[in-house]
Amino acid sequence: MTYKQLSQLKPELFKRRCGIHPQTFAQMVDVLRPDLDRTGKRGGQCKLSVEDQLLVVLEYWREYRTQFHIATTWGLSESAVCRLIQKVESRLMKSGQFRLPGKKQLYQNANTWSVWAVDVTESPIERPKKKQRCYYSGKKKRHTLKAQVLVDQATGQIICTAFGKGRVHDFRLFKLHRLPMLPEQLCLADKGYQGIAKLHPSTCIPTKKPRQGKLSKAERQHNRNLARLRVVAEHVNRKLKIFRILAERYRNRRKRFGLRFNLIAAIINFELALSA
Template structure:
């Protein structure tokens, strides 16, 4: 669907189509226009305007079809779709307008979040030809890539993301990421983060049932309250996995997965700010 055809869609239908609101889409186009004005071009004119190039990239993330099928719809070559997606991604990353706060934002005195939640989500990948043990997850019995998200529970924004192979345990992934929280920040985690209290005293994980024993009513109520507060993390994961490039089996080169993960999370934050 060309950009001219999307003008007839409602705002709700437009977001269902590409995954972002119109205001966020217009901001993406403005970034591309600034980059295109400084770019020296040779040869014939582009077959796709800047609005269509942004649509091609968002459609690729949203539907995650092959370059062949997308190229057939837009009546261009597969190489054109590949170059367009990579060019749009590089421009958006280098512009600085779509960027996460990072680990330093968790310790900044002026922007210290009150309550955060940390969770890990997995994206399956093709079975690697070499080094399969580095990516094999014994729990899921598949080869995934893990993404650790830190969410501000007040704003539901993604503060930082860290990516690693599927073999690494969630708690070891936290240690390897070197993510640290401000002493006044309350952090909520699941049972996969046993031992996080050594790194952050103001953290809460579910109470574990003792061997051969049972949980008390107070402990069960604590676990229910904690799960009720942490459910917002699952909502954020669901919004990010609207882009099927995360939810479906990742077919591209793994070295570009982290770039796309950070970029889409930053676009989600921008979209969330406009919605509020």
């Protein structure tokens, strides 16, 4: 389906098809038009409009079909689809409109983000030819890449991310990418962050059941209340993995995984700001 056909759909159906709302799509087109619209310019010209070129990239993120299948659908060569995807991703990132706040903003806006939740999500990858053990995740029982997501508990905004190999423990990943945390900021984490209180006293984690013992009624209630608060991080993971490039087995080069993850996360933040 071309953009002319998709533009006739209702906004909710457009989002189901592309993964983003029409307003976000229009903003992305405005960012890309100066570079992708080569009408009347010297050099190679793509036969697709700017809107259709963006649809090719969104289709790749959303459905994660092979570039060969997408190329045959749109009447392009496989190499042209590969170049188009990398060009669109680079232009969107360089524009500055689709970027995460980052660690510095976490420190400067301590009053704005007083409570945040941290969680780790994993994306399966192809079995590496070398150093397979570094990428093997004992939790998922396969080779993965880990992404740590820091989310504002009140709004669901993604503040910053960190990446590691599948073998790295969640808490180890947190220690490798130290965050500029202030004492008055409250951190909500799961059981994978046992020991985080030594680094940041204002942290709340679930109470772990003792060996051959049981939790008290108050401890179970504490765990339930904490789960209700930090479920916002799980919702963010679900929004990210609507784009199947992050949910299914990642077939591309691993060095570009972080760029794509951050770009999709920034697009989710952009849509969140539109709905606010």
